[in-house]
Amino acid sequence: MSEPGPGHNTVAADQLKSIIERVERLNEERKQLLDDVNDVFAEAKGNGLDVKALRTIVRLRAMEPNKRAEQEAILDLYKHALGMLV
Amino acid sequence: MSEPGPGHNTVAADQLKSIIERVERLNEERKQLLDDVNDVFAEAKGNGLDVKALRTIVRLRAMEPNKRAEQEAILDLYKHALGMLV
Amino acid sequence: MSEPGPGHNTVAADQLKSIIERVERLNEERKQLLDDVNDVFAEAKGNGLDVKALRTIVRLRAMEPNKRAEQEAILDLYKHALGMLV
Amino acid sequence: MSEPGPGHNTVAADQLKSIIERVERLNEERKQLLDDVNDVFAEAKGNGLDVKALRTIVRLRAMEPNKRAEQEAILDLYKHALGMLV
DNA sequence: CGGACAAGTTTGCCAC
DNA sequence: GTGGCAAACTTGTCCG
Numbered sequence: 103m104s105e106p107g108p109g110h111n112t113v114a115a116d117q118l119k120s121i122i123e124r125v126e127r128l129n130e131e132r133k134q135l136l137d138d139v140n141d142v143f144a145e146a147k148g149n150g151l152d153v154k155a156l157r158t159i160v161r162l163r164a165m166e167p168n169k170r171a172e173q174e175a176i177l178d179l180y181k182h183a184l185g186m187l188v
Numbered sequence: 189m190s191e192p193g194p195g196h197n198t199v200a201a202d203q204l205k206s207i208i209e210r211v212e213r214l215n216e217e218r219k220q221l222l223d224d225v226n227d228v229f230a231e232a233k234g235n236g237l238d239v240k241a242l243r244t245i246v247r248l249r250a251m252e253p254n255k256r257a258e259q260e261a262i263l264d265l266y267k268h269a270l271g272m273l274v
Numbered sequence: 275m276s277e278p279g280p281g282h283n284t285v286a287a288d289q290l291k292s293i294i295e296r297v298e299r300l301n302e303e304r305k306q307l308l309d310d311v312n313d314v315f316a317e318a319k320g321n322g323l324d325v326k327a328l329r330t331i332v333r334l335r336a337m338e339p340n341k342r343a344e345q346e347a348i349l350d351l352y353k354h355a356l357g358m359l360v
Numbered sequence: 361m362s363e364p365g366p367g368h369n370t371v372a373a374d375q376l377k378s379i380i381e382r383v384e385r386l387n388e389e390r391k392q393l394l395d396d397v398n399d400v401f402a403e404a405k406g407n408g409l410d411v412k413a414l415r416t417i418v419r420l421r422a423m424e425p426n427k428r429a430e431q432e433a434i435l436d437l438y439k440h441a442l443g444m445l446v
Numbered sequence: 447c448g449g450a451c452a453a454g455t456t457t458g459c460c461a462c
Numbered sequence: 463g464t465g466g467c468a469a470a471c472t473t474g475t476c477c478g
Binding site for chain 1: 224250
């Protein structure tokens with residue numbers, strides 16, 4: 103006999119369907135939020151602001167917390183890099 | 189003297205601040221949703237499913253049928269030219 | 275006295291410097307080669323070829339046949355389960 | 361009539377083959393360089409150095425030139441973002 | 447539509 | 463050998 107119903111080599115279609123649809127649902131929400139972001143920028147542009155500069159500012163601000171920690175850690179990094187030789 | 193407290197020229201700065209913060213707020217929500225997606229895939233992986241294949245399915249389903257067929261046609265054309273197919 | 279000119283403790287620092295610079299040198303060469311690859315694809319595009327398909331071909335050829343067949347099998351399995359194939 | 365020899369709808373197999381092989385050749389060189397980098401780190405590790413810290417240092421040093429420019433540009437960015445309102 | 451910029455996906459490496 | 467972190471590659475989007 104060969105594969106009637108859920109057997110080996112078969113995937114639970116329901117489970118698969120559920121996963122895919124959950125992800126697709128989440129992706130729709132993500133797309134909606136992306137549209138919202140673009141709306142904000144479009145409105146800003148309508149007010150005479152420079153959208154490219156705004157995007158850059160957002161990006162830089164997202165980086166800064168990490169950079170702070172990096173700068174504080176850099177000397178320690180060199181020490182560790184020098185390992186037991188220090 | 190210029191700019192003690194909320195004066196005429198803070199308008200632009202306030203507007204800028206508002207835009208940046210709105211976008212950052214939206215980006216946080218986007219990151220949350222991305223985490224959710226990854227959680228779903230992680231759970232699927234725990235159930236023995238192949239995450240890479242799942243991502244491919246999601247991508248294919250999101251693709252317009254025409255685009256998809258077109259891409260496959262070009263690929264087959266090149267494969268034939270290279271003897272990678274009969 | 276401590277560290278005037280090349281003394282006993284500069285050994286570690288020199289070693290560190292040497293390692294970092296060797297890696298950075300190699301990374302520059304890597305970047306150059308990446309640029310070369312992109313140049314080839316850009317030229318191909320100029321000749322009317324589809325770069326995306328070309329990249330796919332390169333990826334498929336780099337893949338071990340077994341792996342490739344395995345990936346396709348899983349994908350087909352999922353597609354069937356979802357009714358995306360006959 | 362149906363495509364004998366190089367006709368429309370056909371790809372110049374020689375051209376295709378040449379492109380693919382050039383890219384594959386470059387990719388081999390890239391892989392070789394990546395191996396070289398790993399060799400340097402492996403040797404460093406053998407000398408008691410902390411490879412993870414070394415990698416971090418390389419990464420930070422690669423970022424710094426960009427950061428310099430960013431810091432110099434950030435105020436200008438705000439000015440541009442404020443556009444004609446300034 | 448072409449080039450730049452950003453997002454997402456994949457791969458590789460190190461620690462456990 | 464698995465899982466998390468970081469780098470690299472690919473794809474998509476947006477502005478000019």
